[in-house]
Amino acid sequence: MDLLVVGSGFFGLTIAERAAASGLTVTVIDRRDHIGGNAFSEDDPATGIEVHRYGAHLFHTSNPAVWEYVNRFTTFTDYVHRVYTNHKGIVFPLPINLGTINQFFNAAYSPDEAKALVHELAGEFDTKDAANLEEKGIALIGRPLYEAFIRDYTAKQWQTDPKNLPAEVISRLPVRYNYDNRYFNDTWEGLPTDGYTAWIERMADHPNIEVKLSTDFFDESQPFNKRATVGQLPIVYTGPVDRYFDYTEGALSWRTLDFEREVLDVGDFQGTSVMNYADADIPYTRIHEFKHFHPERADRHPADKTIIMREFSRFATREDEPYYPVNTSQDRAGLLAYRELAKGEQDVLFGGRLGTYQYLDMHMAIGSALSMWHNQLA
Ligand code: FAD
Ligand code: UDP
Secondary structure, three states: OOEEEEOOOHHHHHHHHHHHHOOOOEEEEOOOOOOOHHHOEEEOOOOOOEEEOOOOOOEEEOOHHHHHHHOOOOOEOOOOOOEEEEEOOEEEEOOOOHHHHHHHOOOOOOHHHHHHHHHHHOOOOOHHHOOOHHHHHHHHHOHHHHHHHHHHHHHHHHOOOHHHOOHHHHHHOOOOOOOOOOOOOOOEEEOEOOOHHHHHHHHHOOOOEEEEOOOOOOOOOOOOOHHHHOOOOOEEEOOOHHHHOOOOOOOOOEEEEEEEEEEEOOOOOOOOOEEEEOOOOOOOOEEEEHHHHOHHHHHHOOOOOEEEEEEEEEEOOOOOOOOEEOOOHHHHHHHHHHHHHHHOOOOEEEOHHHHHOOOOOHHHHHHHHHHHHHHHHO
């Protein structure tokens, strides 16, 4: 074996695939009983509908190298992601656009009129000086829209008052003064035609790659454990960075999600793939309805059944799946300390969402793995 990869998510598999293609022999271990990390999906046995087990995954990128690379393993459908939000029992389009603004104010503002209104409403804060998420939100869209669509949704999602969250969290969410309600701005977007798992399996399908599932790097009863391997061969580690160092610099905080899946005896529950729930009195943040991700599979889907998944958000304990880095100032200090420790680990490279404590979309995980391969491993 020339290389050990810990974690079979997109980061680990990209490294493994590139290494195998260049003639190296790679072992990939994962503590879960399936490959693919959080992008794993499975066909529901009762309905045949593809379910993203760890929450809906939408592929999008503007990076030509990543787009070229992923197309070696899968084609993509022409799915375009759109999200709606329910506020006080009324449905509005997201991200906040002219349609949302006009519906909210019961008006027919032109783009310039809407801009002038928002500018007036947002007067109390400037986007450049916004010190936290609340100030940034108000500076971007004004207090009424912020309170309706952002404040309570964000508080539910992060279990933290938006005044105590960094402004960057909502930088991902654009505000548009036209009726464009595409959720993503990227050049390319779509869902893998044969599903995520088929894509992921093709990445691992190489005679030089051996995948060992249900194998934890910290379990000393299995041969590929940390004590037995570090210093013996190059390792790419994509598990949690604090776990690697036994939490010596403190545990980094994460948000986890609980998903409640339900098969319903209706053909169409909500008419769209993702409906957010903006208000504090609804305990979940959103409902996913998986059928709508693949309209091109309509003839394979049952006409009288659908699968929905409610998403609930809370702080993660060490036993939970870590999904979103919370990134408090204490976390940032801890991360710097772990980065210093990581530099001292002989022949171990830390990558991916958990290994770098960063929110990475799939295209970012793949892009950074390609860079690590070219710059540090190849
Ligand atoms: P992961 O997929 O987390 O893989 C890490 C792997 O390491 C896991 O399989 C884990 O079991 C394994 N591992 C950890 N510790 C050990 C150990 N001790 N021993 C062995 N194995 C171990 N991205 C998008 O582009 N679009 C989306 O719509 C999108 N939606 C998302 C929704 C949710 C709820 C979440 C959580 C993420 C979403 N993402 C989305 C991000 C996407 O999941 C990540 O970009 C991608 O999974 C990153 O891959 P990774 O390899 O870094 O990490
Ligand atoms: N957000 C919000 N209301 C919404 C959707 C998003 O306030 O209806 C804010 C929220 O703070 C969230 C951030 O925008 O954390 C990023 O949203 P996105 O949909 O990108 O989050 P993800 O899908 O990663 O959970």
